[in-house]
Every structure is written in structure tokens, then in C-alpha cells.
Amino acid sequence: MRRRLCQTLARSCQQCCRKNNLLVLRELRFRKVEMKKHKYIFVIGGVMSGVGKGVATSALAALLQDKGFGVNTMKVDPYLNVDAGTMNPTEHGEVFVLSSGLETDQDMGNYERFLGRDLGPEDYMTSGMVYKHVIEKERALGYKGKFVEAIPHVTDEIRRRFLLSAEASGSDISVIEIGGTIGDYQNALFIEAARVLKIKNPEDVIFILVSYLPVPGTIGEMKTRPTQNAIRQLNSYGVQPDIIIARGPEALDHKRKEKIAFSCSVPVDNVISAPDIESIYEVPVNFEKDNLSGIVLGLLRLNRRRKNGLKKWKTFVNRLKGAVKAVHIGIVGKYFDTGDFILSDAYISVIEAVKHSAAKLGLKPRLSWLNAKDFEGPNADVSALKNYDGVIVPGGFGETGIAGKLAAIRFVRENKIPYFGLCYGMQLAVIEFARNVLGIKDAHTSEIDPGTANTVIDIMPDQKKIIAEQKYGATMRLGSYPAHLQPGTIARMAYGKEIISERHRHRYEVNPKYITDLEKGGLVFSGRSPDGVLMEIAELPRKKHPFFLGTQFHPEFQARPLSPHPLFTAFLKAAAARRKH
Secondary structure (H helix, E strand, O other), X not given: OHHHHHHHHHHHHHHHHHHHHHHHHHHHHHHHHHHOOOEEXXXXXXXXXXXXXXXXXXXXXXXXXXXXXXXXXXXXXXXXXXXXXXXXHHHHOOOEEOOOOOEEOOHHHHHHHHHOOOOOHHHEEEHXXXXXXXXXXXXXXXXXXXXXXXXXXXXXXXXXXXXXXXXXXXXOEEEEXXXXXXXOOOOHHHHHHHHHHHHHOOOOEEEEEEEEOOOOOOOOOOOOHHHHHHHHHHHHOOOOOOEEEEEEOOXXXXXXXXXXXXXXXXXXXXXXXXXXXXXXXXXXXXXXXXXXXXXXXXXXXXXXXXXXXXXXXXXXXXXXXXXXXXXXXXXXXXXXXXXXXXXXXXXXXXXXXXHHHHHHHOEEEEEEEEEHHHHOOOOOOHHHHHHOOEEEEOOOOOOOOXXXXXXXXXXXXXXXXXXXXXXXXXXXXXXXXXXXXXXXXXXXXXXXOOOOOOEEEEEOHHHXXXXXXXXXXXXXXXXXXXXXXXXXXHHHHHHOOOXXXXXXXXOEEEOHHHHHHHXXXXXXXXXXXXXXXXXXXXXXXXXXXXXXXXXXXOHHXXXXXXXXXXXXXXXXXXXXXXXXX
16 A cells, blocks of 8 residues: 555656756746747938948848848838839849749848848748738728827838748748838838837847948049938938948948948947959858948857858859950840849849859850841841850730740750740740741730731630739749750750759740640750640750750849759750861
């Protein structure tokens, strides 16, 4: 009896100890979570737009990641569009598609390239998204009959999205770029939301102002007054920058650092020089010269976790700058009507993808912008394409320049000049092949000529109803989809694997009715959807052409500095081989 009582008491003690230990363990875990406070860095622009906030945000994120921290970046766009999908590239630049399918601002592409990883839909926010959510919540009585106002309801929703982005990424630090310029009416609520977050978490939030210091030609001296005025305007919002990144055509001298520091109440060491440079990929290295990451970590009360010194990054930059063997690439595009400076934004991911692969191969890419309209008409001289080692036809929409692109594609196919077609560039390559190899003279895409008898490229069946209802936003085939690659093809050899996943943005596909005839004529569909219905990659065999390949997807969206895209690398290899001859 006594033994049973002792055994019962012993079991009871063990259970009690386990329970207490579990409670202690839970308490320790809770305290650990509380101790690990998330940090926020807000990047704001001053003086003018296009000052380089996106590159500064990307570079800082890369530096902090190099120091051993989990970092997520977030872009805030103050426009009322719900996403970037319906915007004209000549006005807003490239639409960058995330793996999730969300159509975003081109800065998201820079973030992914500098961090070397995918970002999620939580990492992008527009005024349209915020207002849409608030209005829908109000309609559903989510505010329980209260007045719904910009402050606090809109700013609360903005802060909720800041926190959601941090939580979804599981990161230590969020670097958040607020689009626009100080003084814009549109971004004031986002700055207000950031200010409130700073009040609630004073040790966990800092502000960085990226401002421009002009050097007027007639004066020849860098002027600080516009930056001083921008900071005064920011102060009127209740925000004081902790760091100022001084952009300009020249490096900032110490005298002007002192002047900015004194007039703007910022320590002189916290004024970072950011002069114009040849490549955006040099920015992290330049920032480290002024110890930007060390200053940021000090302000956030964080200790560096590792010391990598940007070794891989510096190797890439040195390859990029040190390459001397030129390869000439012509990009046949259509977004030229508003100037070359807009063009580079419209095709920015393509341009950067070429640079990444060129650096890997030790090549120096010489890019030329070729207006597709110049290859149209009876007097057009398409033979000028002989001067290029390779030709790219990037993505696009609509009829403008299509005849010129088709003429260019025919010329490079017949003259065995390496060709790389992206999305629309693949569709046009299929049309050109059908017309000039198979003899189907009226072969076309239903996007341009829905009445033609031979719609070699046709709208996807599920898209017809969407178009009829005029639902254009976020309704294309968007985001990452898998594809199977055929053995022995250029694509399979480039990737080195059977199954791939790439990002899409289109409504039209190769019409299944013509696939058999196209293949009999010699065109190879080397990549297909898992069910075999959708054609993802079209190419000519290497024995017929050194490199003639088009993708229905956008490979440029997954090209990274430290991991170049295999198809761009294969294309540049073929272009370099042509140059040898």
C-alpha cells in the first residue's frame, strides 16, 4: 500500500515537473520572441523623382543580408492603380511580375536581383490596394458603423501591411521604399503611417532620405539648398531623417557633408556620398566606403552576425567592369516614342539579364536600341542586322512595329544570326516561320487580326470571356508555371534539367491546331506545359541554326547577378561564337 502511494506521488511529481518545465519553456520562448523585435528602415526621396531610391534600397538590403540578417524589402507606390499591370511602359517603365503573379513596379525587380531571392505579394503596396481594402471592409460593416477616415483607418491599414510583410518573410529587418518625392500629396499618408510606427517603436525604426545635390553648369558648384529644403519639408511631417544619402553627379566632399549635417541636424558620418557611377551593382561597394551598414546597425542597436565583405558581389562587379571582349546585341523594340531614357526602363530586366550572363562569360555587352518601325516599308534596310552578333525581340503588346519585328526575325533566321525572342518575340517567331517556311501567308495572331483564317497564335480559351467583359487588370496568365523540356534540345542543354519553372505574362498561345504542321516543317517545341497543351519554348535545331529560340515566358524576371539565367548565357555564348567568325 505504501509502495503504491509512493509510486503515485512520484508520478504526480514527475507530471508536475513536466508541466512546470513546459510552462517555463513556453515563457522563455515568449520572452525570446518579445526580445527579437523587428526593425524597420524607411527610404524616402527628396528634391526630384528618379533620384535612385530603388537602387539605394536594394543596395542597403544586400549589405544587411551580407552581415547575416534576414532582410525583406517592400515597395510602396502611391498611385491609385491596384497594381502595375495596366500601366503603359512608356510612362511607368517595366511591369515586373512576381512568382505569385502579382504585377508590380520595376523596383521589385531590383530588390530580387540584389537579394538573390523571390519576393512575395506582401512586399508590394499601392494606394489602390489600401483604399480598396478599406472601402470593402467598410461595406462589410468591418468598422462597425464608425466614420471611416484617412487617419486613423487608412494609416492603420498601411501599418498592418508593413507588419504583414515582415511577418510573412520571417526577416529581421524590413527596408521599405516609399515612392514619390517629399511634398507629394499622394505619399503623405504612407509617411504618416511610418511616423506612427516610429512613435510606437522608437528604437526599431529609422528613416533614410535619398536626396539630389545638383551641380549647375553655369556655377560649377554642388548646391545643398534643395536638400535642406527637402528635409525641412520632411520635418513638417513630424519626421527627422537619421541618414542622408546624397545623390549627385560627383562625390560629396567633406565640406558639404559638414554643411548638410549642421543645417539638417544629422551627424556628419551619417551623410553618405552617392555619386553617379557606371553600374548600379557598384552601389553596395560604394556605400560600404562610408560605412553605411555599420551606421544603420548602430542606429538599430544590432551587432553584425558575420563578416563576408561582399566577396561574391565584388567578384561579380570586377568581372562586369573588367570585361574587354565586346559582343554586339541589337534589341528590336517598340517603346521609343518618348526617348531612350524611357526605353531602358521599359526593358530593364532584359538589359540586366544580358549584363549578368555577359559578366559570367567575361564579355562586355554593347546594346543597341533598334526601333522596329525602321524595318517597315519598301525602303527599310533590314540588312543592317548583319552588324550584330545577336538580336533580341522582347515582350510587348499591340500592332505597333509588328511588321518590322517580323522582317527582323526573318532576316536573322535566314542569315543564321543568334536570335532570342521573349514572349511576344516567340509568338512572332512562330508566325514568321509559318508564313515563310510553311507558306501560310496569312498566318497571324488573333490579337492583331482576329479575322484571319490562320490564327497561328490565338487567345487562350479562358481569356475570351475576360476580354469580352473588359476585365484587363490581373487577368492574364501570370506568375510561375512549370514546363517539361525535351531531351537533346538547346533549352534542355542550357538548363541542364528536365523540369523548370518560369514566370509568365500573356493572354495568347500557340494554336494547338498548327503544332503538328509547325513541327513537320522543322520547328521544335522544346518546352511544354506538364499536360503537353501549352508550348513554352520554340527553337530550331542547332544543325540548322546556331541559336534561334523563343520563350512564351519571361526568363529575364529570374535572372540574378550571382546566378545568371541559363538561356541568356546560352544566347550570349552563341553571339560570342558568331563574333569570332
